[in-house]
Amino acid sequence: MGRSPCCEKAHTNKGAWTKEEDHRLISYIRAHGEGCWRSLPKAAGLLRCGKSCRLRWINYLRPDLKRGNFTLEEDQLIIKLHSLLGNKWSLIAGRLPGRTDNEIKNYWNTHIRRKLLSRGIDPATHRPLNDDKVLERCPDLNLELTISPPRQPQSDQHHLKPVGRNSNLCFACSLGLQNSKDHCSCALNTANAASGHDFLALKTSVLEMK
């Protein structure tokens, strides 16, 4: 038995939203707040499914959205977060105020991916594209991989990046991953700090070649 449809498809609009529909959605949410997307369309007088309303609001109509071009800082942050989290767009978006997961995903696929490829970096692994060829040529190679920032002067406390009020948080904790022993490497989880965890809070990965 398949999953039941989220709405009565025969009586819902699809495709681009009209100004009228946007207006109805905005005024309804202003008056009643977000929540219960399933019943919202009917209550707001919209011939849309709840899913579509939610997406339109989150990705386009929300008043706190930034929109416009990404800054260089945002660009770099996205790359850094992607190297840590992979395609977890919602988590990445959570670290970029005013940006949506959809927007970041699109930006990644259209701009950043291409930029990394042109620099010879695999956007999926964040490693040089010719790494595979190196491994093909040297099958016995045992690579102890570590993702680290450029070396900094000692006084610079490299990975303990000040974040908000708690300046002892590592990058992973700043992402809200402090409950995970597999990710945290900061003062909140000092055992990890001494056992092979690095800047991006990833356990040092070891590539064993057969």
Next chain:
DNA sequence: AATTTTTCCAACCGCGTACGG
């Protein structure tokens, strides 16, 4: 100027998961 190709992004689709009965 007309046509074709490429780029970009809003929106859709389907799946996984949380939650309540």
Next chain:
DNA sequence: TCCGTACGCGGTTGGAAAAAT
């Protein structure tokens, strides 16, 4: 514990706009 429902997420698509021919 199971089942149905709703929500949220990531992958994909469709079509408008821009660029190239």
